[in-house]
Amino acid sequence: MAQFNAAEYLVHRQARGEHADKVAVIGTRTRTYAELSDEVARAAAGLRQLGLHNDDRVLCVMGDDVELAVTILAAFHAGLVAVPISTMYVGHELAEIVEDSGARVVVATPEFTQAAAEAVSAAPEVENLIVAGDFELEVPDRVTVRSWNSLLESEPLAVADTNADAWALWLYTSGTTGKPKGAMHRHANIRHVFETYGKQVLGITSADRCLSVAKMFFAYGIGNSLFFPLAAGATTILERGKPTAESMAARTQTHQPTLFFGVPTFYNVLVNSDLPDDTFASVRMGISAGEVLPVALQQKVLDRFGFEILDGIGSTEALHIFLSNVPGDIRPGTTGRPVPGYDMEIRDEEDGLTPVGEPGQLFIRGESLAIGYWRRTEAQRTVFLGEWMRTGDTYSVDEEGIYRCLGRSSDLLKAGGIWVSPGEVEDRLLRHDAVQEAAVVGMEDEAGLVKPVAAVVLRSGHEHVTERDLITWCRDGLAHFKSPRQVHFVDDLPKTATGKLQRFRVKQALVEKEANDANTVTEGVGERQ
Numbered sequence: 001m002a003q004f005n006a007a008e009y010l011v012h013r014q015a016r017g018e019h020a021d022k023v024a025v026i027g028t029r030t031r032t033y034a035e036l037s038d039e040v041a042r043a044a045a046g047l048r049q050l051g052l053h054n055d056d057r058v059l060c061v062m063g064d065d066v067e068l069a070v071t072i073l074a075a076f077h078a079g080l081v082a083v084p085i086s087t088m089y090v091g092h093e094l095a096e097i098v099e100d101s102g103a104r105v106v107v108a109t110p111e112f113t114q115a116a117a118e119a120v121s122a123a124p125e126v127e128n129l130i131v132a133g134d135f136e137l138e139v140p141d142r143v144t145v146r147s148w149n150s151l152l153e154s155e156p157l158a159v160a161d162t163n164a165d166a167w168a169l170w171l172y173t174s175g176t177t178g179k180p181k182g183a184m185h186r187h188a189n190i191r192h193v194f195e196t197y198g199k200q201v202l203g204i205t206s207a208d209r210c211l212s213v214a215k216m217f218f219a220y221g222i223g224n225s226l227f228f229p230l231a232a233g234a235t236t237i238l239e240r241g242k243p244t245a246e247s248m249a250a251r252t253q254t255h256q257p258t259l260f261f262g263v264p265t266f267y268n269v270l271v272n273s274d275l276p277d278d279t280f281a282s283v284r285m286g287i288s289a290g291e292v293l294p295v296a297l298q299q300k301v302l303d304r305f306g307f308e309i310l311d312g313i314g315s316t317e318a319l320h321i322f323l324s325n326v327p328g329d330i331r332p333g334t335t336g337r338p339v340p341g342y343d344m345e346i347r348d349e350e351d352g353l354t355p356v357g358e359p360g361q362l363f364i365r366g367e368s369l370a371i372g373y374w375r376r377t378e379a380q381r382t383v384f385l386g387e388w389m390r391t392g393d394t395y396s397v398d399e400e401g402i403y404r405c406l407g408r409s410s411d412l413l414k415a416g417g418i419w420v421s422p423g424e425v426e427d428r429l430l431r432h433d434a435v436q437e438a439a440v441v442g443m444e445d446e447a448g449l450v451k452p453v454a455a456v457v458l459r460s461g462h463e464h465v466t467e468r469d470l471i472t473w474c475r476d477g478l479a480h481f482k483s484p485r486q487v488h489f490v491d492d493l494p495k496t497a498t499g500k501l502q503r504f505r506v507k508q509a510l511v512e513k514e515a516n517d518a519n520t521v522t523e524g525v526g527e528r529q
Contacts, residue, residue: 042157101170
């Protein structure tokens with residue numbers, strides 16, 4: 001098999017060409033392609049001098065900045081495996097992943113060094129902890145603490161003789177249940193997501209500037225902030241801290257991104273902020289993934305900030321988006337058509353194809369699918385079926401080939417024997433002026449039948465709105481069987497680190513609330529003997 005290395009593809013070829021002096025990365029410091037290429041080659045040499053061998057894992061607990069970009073690319077360059085990890089993990093959670101991955105090196109930025117130190121202390125295979133910044137850490141004698149800058153003191157290393165099938169990147173995902181699983185990606189997968197989604201959907205060029213809400217430890221984020229801009233010879237703008245409306249606005253005003261990558265929850269934050277309407281004047285296109293983008297929210301962003309959003313769906317196992325709307329053919333409320341290079345099937349419970357318009361489980365096939373899960377045989381056999389992958393999402397497709405997400409397979413509910421998509425009800429609720437956020441789940445009624453129930457966050461100043469008002473609002477715009485039977489007002493909705501709604505936690509909280517309400521009533525009439 002011919003040689004192929006993702007670092008060569010993303011950076012070094014650009015540094016040898018017309019983009020050598022162009023800015024590649026803007027973080028707390030700026031690097032041109034030539035400067036980035038040099039740092040990557042030096043950092044790769046520094047990692048190899050630690051005694052690492054082909055396929056050894058380099059685990060990163062780092063904020064999105066130049067150091068993280070260089071470390072990931074240096075791992076590719078050296079024939080090692082980059083493992084960027086969520087910075088939301090506390091020490092003992094991080095230790096489980098460090099130990100599971102078998103990483104011998106952990107790299108951290110200062111804000112995460114305490115968690116990293118706790119993790120390496122509990123993971124016996126780790127030999128080196130590399131810190132980008134000042135540090136005073138207590139670690140076992142077997143662990144050497146080094147400065148990240150020391151990696152750059154080595155002479156540049158030649159690109160490793162890897163091929164397309166060599167390991168390049170492991171991304172940990174927990175999915176809906178179970179412990180985190182390492183999805184293993186090849187060097188070729190990185191090229192594939194750019195050649196398909198990056199080129200043929202985004203139409204990204206060297207003139208673009210990318211800004212992503214999602215961080216690089218997520219598949220969505222690493223594509224947005226690293227793979228797509230670098231492969232195109234464009235510029236990536238990195239935000240090291242937690243994304244807020246204010247921080248994204250500041251980055252936008254200073255660096256003028258043309259492509260803005262968000263998630264529905266963050267777009268909702270933006271439209272409910274007091275940012276000036278021209279804040280995102282430089283943005284030619286917004287992108288959304290991670291969960292269904294409500295039609296009402298999509299329109300609010302367009303009306304308020306003036307840019308359209310391409311809604312799509314991807315997964316850690318597929319590395320990026322495989323179903324998407326496209327410029328010039330945006331179908332609000334849908335995830336569009338298959339990205340070129342991917343095949344889709346919607347299957348029923350017997351693994352047969354469903355009729356047009358009928359719901360079923362979405363299966364995908366494409367060159368960017370992970371090789372599998374590291375040390376998770378049972379999960380791998382459930383998800384990866386030959387060339388196909390079970391996504392765990394419920395979908396339908398219409399006569400035009402437009403795909404509509406009906407939720408996770410465990411989210412879809414039946415009311416009166418008819419399928420109801422939580423997203424459709426949530427979209428109706430969000431159209432009400434008083435509703436800031438909404439989540440719909442299936443709850444059993446007194447007869448044990450599942451009915452839609454909503455948890456709603458009201459906008460400030462709309463506390464007078466009642467449960468009956470919102471139920472009536474839904475019934476005026478939806479079939480009655482889809483409308484929520486109850487509306488519970490809450491202060492906020494549980495979300496993941498990337499802003500995805502955690503629907504199972506909404507349901508859990510509502511079940512507990514109902515139980516507490518029942519206990520209160522029972523206590524009022526006297527305890528049973």
